[in-house]
Amino acid sequence: MTGKPLTGKLHVVGLGPGDPMLMTPQVAEIVAQASDIIGYQTYVARVPLRADQNRHASDNREEIARARNALELAQQGRRVCVVSSGDAGVFAMASAIFEAIETGPDEWRALDVEVLPGISAMFAVAARLGAPLGHDFCAISLSDNLKPWDLITHRLRKAAEADFVISLYNPISKARPWQLGAAFDILREVKSPETPVVFATAVSRADENIVIEPLKDADPERADMRTLVMIGSSATRAIERPGGAQWLYTPRRAER
Amino acid sequence: MTGKPLTGKLHVVGLGPGDPMLMTPQVAEIVAQASDIIGYQTYVARVPLRADQNRHASDNREEIARARNALELAQQGRRVCVVSSGDAGVFAMASAIFEAIETGPDEWRALDVEVLPGISAMFAVAARLGAPLGHDFCAISLSDNLKPWDLITHRLRKAAEADFVISLYNPISKARPWQLGAAFDILREVKSPETPVVFATAVSRADENIVIEPLKDADPERADMRTLVMIGSSATRAIERPGGAQWLYTPRRAER
Numbered sequence: 334m335t336g337k338p339l340t341g342k343l344h345v346v347g348l349g350p351g352d353p354m355l356m357t358p359q360v361a362e363i364v365a366q367a368s369d370i371i372g373y374q375t376y377v378a379r380v381p382l383r384a385d386q387n388r389h390a391s392d393n394r395e396e397i398a399r400a401r402n403a404l405e406l407a408q409q410g411r412r413v414c415v416v417s418s419g420d421a422g423v424f425a426m427a428s429a430i431f432e433a434i435e436t437g438p439d440e441w442r443a444l445d446v447e448v449l450p451g452i453s454a455m456f457a458v459a460a461r462l463g464a465p466l467g468h469d470f471c472a473i474s475l476s477d478n479l480k481p482w483d484l485i486t487h488r489l490r491k492a493a494e495a496d497f498v499i500s501l502y503n504p505i506s507k508a509r510p511w512q513l514g515a516a517f518d519i520l521r522e523v524k525s526p527e528t529p530v531v532f533a534t535a536v537s538r539a540d541e542n543i544v545i546e547p548l549k550d551a552d553p554e555r556a557d558m559r560t561l562v563m564i565g566s567s568a569t570r571a572i573e574r575p576g577g578a579q580w581l582y583t584p585r586r587a588e589r
Numbered sequence: 590m591t592g593k594p595l596t597g598k599l600h601v602v603g604l605g606p607g608d609p610m611l612m613t614p615q616v617a618e619i620v621a622q623a624s625d626i627i628g629y630q631t632y633v634a635r636v637p638l639r640a641d642q643n644r645h646a647s648d649n650r651e652e653i654a655r656a657r658n659a660l661e662l663a664q665q666g667r668r669v670c671v672v673s674s675g676d677a678g679v680f681a682m683a684s685a686i687f688e689a690i691e692t693g694p695d696e697w698r699a700l701d702v703e704v705l706p707g708i709s710a711m712f713a714v715a716a717r718l719g720a721p722l723g724h725d726f727c728a729i730s731l732s733d734n735l736k737p738w739d740l741i742t743h744r745l746r747k748a749a750e751a752d753f754v755i756s757l758y759n760p761i762s763k764a765r766p767w768q769l770g771a772a773f774d775i776l777r778e779v780k781s782p783e784t785p786v787v788f789a790t791a792v793s794r795a796d797e798n799i800v801i802e803p804l805k806d807a808d809p810e811r812a813d814m815r816t817l818v819m820i821g822s823s824a825t826r827a828i829e830r831p832g833g834a835q836w837l838y839t840p841r842r843a844e845r
Contacts, residue, residue, distance in 0.1 A: 354615035357708065362610070396841070420722075422715045424841075428723025431838035435828050442830045448716040450708050452613065459678045460704040466676075467684025468736075469744055471727035471753060480724075480843035487845065488725055491751035495744045497727060572691050574698045582687035585652070585680075587736035589743065 341407035343444060345427045347420040347451020348379055352537035355452045363449060367414035371403045372426065376416045396426060400433035404441050420453040424474045424502045454561040455500040458533040461543060463580030465531070465569055468587055470498040475505070475512050482512070489516055493523035498569060498583055501562040505553065513553040513562065520564060524548055529571065529581060531563040532556055545571075545581065597663035599700060601683045603676040603707020604635055608793035611708045619705060623670035627659045628682065632672045652682060656689035660697050676709040680730045680758045710817040711756040714789040717799060719836030721787070721825055724843055726754040731761070731768050731818075738768070742775055749779035754825060754839055757818040761809065769809040769818065776820060780804055785827065785837060787819040788812055801827075801837065 344363045349355035364370065364380055371377070374390035382388055391399050399415070407413045417425035427448045434441045459466040471492050477485060492499050499520075504513045517530075526549035534542045534557060544555055548564065556562055568587055571579040600619045605611035620626065620636055627633070630646035638644055647655050655671070663669045673681035683704045690697045715722040727748050733741060748755050755776075760769045773786075782805035790798045790813060800811055804820065812818055824843055827835040 349613075352615070354618070355613050355706070357605075357611050357613060359608070359610040420712050420716075422712065422720045422722045424723075427716075427720035428838055428841045431720050431723075431828060431836055432840050432842075434836075435838075442828065446836075448720060450611070450712040450716040452706050452708065453712065456676050456678065456706040456709065460676075460683075460706040463687050464678045464683035464704060466678045467680075467687075469727070469729045471725070471748070471751075473725045479841050481845050484843055484845040488751045488753070491747045492727070495727075495747035495751070497744070572687060572698065580687055580690075580702070582684055582691075584688050585684045585735050586688075587740055589737050589740040 341410040341413065341444065343403055343407040343413045343415065343430070343446045344449060345415045345417070345421045345430050345446070346449040347417050347422070347425065347453070348376060349452040350419055350454050350457040350537045351379070351535065355457060355537055357449070357451065360449050360451060364414055364416070366412060368412045369406050370414050370416060371399060372416040376418050380416060396429040397433055400426065400429045401437065403430065404433055404437060404444065407444050407446070408440065417451070420451045421448055422450065423453045423472065454502070454536060455563065457536045458531065458543070458561050458563060461533070461536060462531060463572070464582040465563060465565060466498055467583040467585060468498065468566060468568065469495070470500065472500045472502060474502045475516060476503040476509065477512060485516075486519055489519045490523065493520050496566045498566045499564040501564070504556045504560055504562045506558050513556055517548065517551050517553065521548055524564070525567060528567070529565040529569055531581070532560055533563065534560040536561065597666040597669065597700065599659055599663040599669045599671065599686070599702045600705060601671045601673070601677045601686050601702070602705040603673050603678070603681065603709070604632060605708040606675055606710050606713040606793045607635070607791065611713060611793055613705070613707065616705050616707060620670055620672070622668060624668045625662050626670050626672060627655060628672040632674050636672060652685040653689055656682065656685040657693065659686065660689055660693060660700065663700050663702070664696065673707070676707045677704055678706065679709045679728065710758070710789070710792060711819065713792045714787065714799070714817050714819060717789070717792060718787060719828070720838040721819060721821060722754055723839040723841060724754065724822060724824065725751070726756065728756045728758060730758045731772060732759040732765065733768060745772055745775045746779065749776050752822045754822045755820040757820070760812045760816055760818045762814050769812055773804065773807050773809065777804055780820070781823060784823070785821040785825055787837070788816055789819065790816040792817065
């Protein structure tokens with residue numbers, strides 16, 4: 334209708350860790366209604382696209398350019414869906430979208446932007462293992478692309494002293510090969526050598542691989558870009574099962 | 590068939606924060622297949638039950654009795670589904686199930702037990718606000734029913750020193766009326782008085798209510814048993830929108 338302003342919409346959604354059965358119905362519905370799907374190519378490839386939907390797949394390191402592109406399309410009246418793996422708000426695209434809005438043209442603040450949550454990797458991993466996140470926990474990105482390494486080591490020390498269960502996102506990449514080993518060294522200064530360390534790769538996908546080893550032996554080489562690393566608290570422990578399997582859990586009860 | 594052992598199954602599932610559109614298809618399927626649904630009465634009431642399904646609803650404080658009941662039913666060959674709000678592994682029933690297994694009869698270790706993740710409250714809250722969990726964060730239960738208060742204060746201090754975004758689960762109850770105010774006092778010793786504090790009650794449900802106020806004014810009376818309290822990091826900030834609304838987000842970039 335003449336004179337009616339364009340009413341675009343921007344959704345920022347979390348697809349979950351990989352298995353479509355872990356994607357919320359809310360996200361599935363919004364993805365189906367979108368005119369434009371935007372994201373890192375690996376995540377965009379996970380979404381079944383119809384012929385009338387546009388795909389905008391980009392490289393992993395271009396978050397702000399991707400966010401601006403999404404906002405421009407919404408401003409033009411498109412129904413835009415930015416997809417992330419896991420939860421969109423956890424070391425993913427939601428933060429980049431708001432950074433782009435804050436530093437962009439004023440009109441972007443009037444756009445209809447909505448974030449939809451998803452199952453973040455650490456919860457899918459925890460469920461597979463038992464209940465290692467059954468008590469207080471934290472999540473730290475090990476990437477020093479956007480924060481200084483000494484802030485990361487500061488947080489690792491405080492998290493170890495707090496005796497949190499610690500989930501490490503972005504543990505390693507080709508450009509960041511030594512940081513995970515350095516993180517284990519810091520944790521070894523505070524935590525017991527027997528603390529369980531979980532390397533969970535591609536959880537909920539066909540090539541899922543989970544390895545648990547004590548902190549004293551934890552080998553950074555077990556991680557790749559698709560790995561979530563989880564380090565137990567002092568209370569996290571294994572329940573041995575018949576046949577050599579085990580569950581890992583952190584009791585609800587805790588002592589100082 | 591004669592001689593065939595009973596093959597019961599125990600699922601421990603997270604229903605998400607309330608809106609059925611936030612429940613994973615995996616959980617919906619397992620709930621539909623269960624012979625017995627077990628949980629806190631408020632959560633069991635959320636599940637649509639068929640005439641051939643048994644409901645075992647109990648009071649909030651009976652986690653271990655409930656866990657044992659679930660394990661006994663699975664041992665008898667039933668398909669049992671223990672329901673929690675949010676994610677089953679986050680301050681919910683999964684940890685109680687494994688505690689019951691560890692301290693129970695050896696046969697329980699052979700049972701087929703599977704945990705299915707859900708959307709935990711802090712992610713539903715974060716999505717509503719923008720992206721406050723866009724950087725390193727932690728989750729702490731403020732309940733001192735099962736851990737000493739001085740462990741909680743120790744963790745609060747370390748979390749504040751680490752400059753995590755902090756989510757407080759179980760912030761208050763009739764039996765624990767003063768702990769949230771004491772927690773704010775501790776955080777005020779470390780964090781800026783302008784740090785945003787979010788009180789998010791019944792998120793994703795019809796009576797959802799979200800209030801944001803600076804730490805210096807944060808009023809514990811705003812919280813009840815259905816409230817998730819979130820405290821920003823030093824980088825968490827608001828983007829003002831036309832009409833007085835705002836988004837809250839934590840940038841991906843951080844400085845020490």
